[in-house]
Amino acid sequence: MSSTCLSQRRLRTSARRTSARSALVVASLAAVVLGLTAPSQAASPELTPAATAAATATSTVGGSISRTEMIQRAQYRVDRGVPYSQRAYYKDPQGRTYRTDCSGLVSMAWHLPTSATTWTLPNYSTQLASLDDLKPGDALNNINAHVVLFAGWTDSSHTVANIIEHARPT
Numbered sequence: 001m002s003s004t005c006l007s008q009r010r011l012r013t014s015a016r017r018t019s020a021r022s023a024l025v026v027a028s029l030a031a032v033v034l035g036l037t038a039p040s041q042a043a044s045p046e047l048t049p050a051a052t053a054a055a056t057a058t059s060t061v062g063g064s065i066s067r068t069e070m071i072q073r074a075q076y077r078v079d080r081g082v083p084y085s086q087r088a089y090y091k092d093p094q095g096r097t098y099r100t101d102c103s104g105l106v107s108m109a110w111h112l113p114t115s116a117t118t119w120t121l122p123n124y125s126t127q128l129a130s131l132d133d134l135k136p137g138d139a140l141n142n143i144n145a146h147v148v149l150f151a152g153w154t155d156s157s158h159t160v161a162n163i164i165e166h167a168r169p170t
Contacts, residue, residue: 061096062113070137074109074149074164084168089115102147105166106139109149118143131158 059065073092082090082100089097089104098108099115107116112124121141128134134150140163141147151162 059111065111067137070109102166106147118147
């Protein structure tokens, strides 16, 4: 099984869903709290089903990018089964290299000018106020541990989410 995966995670919401510092508890990750952020350069159109064969190059590095393209770019790496490493780099469809870890996946999906870390991704994003504000392509970031890309809700109660992540093999 590849260390990069598209998976469903059950999310528990708290009574403070609308607070400015909303967080998610991902039960399957032993209750790691993740911050909610949206890429600052994201274009506003809603996500339509993305083709996973290849990521189209309609965005420019560091420029505006659609949510559809973000998901396509992340799926590009998933489809190739890129092994996890904090020292290795892998090319995106246009030949730009990004680290092959969780923050490298999000950096590549967002078409950032550099491969950010969980600590520096907030420099490229905006804090969200609520779980209900999450849109495909947003990140759930615990700056001390791990970041995942939100792909969408599976239900209207917003309790199960599809995420794309590049996790450590263990």
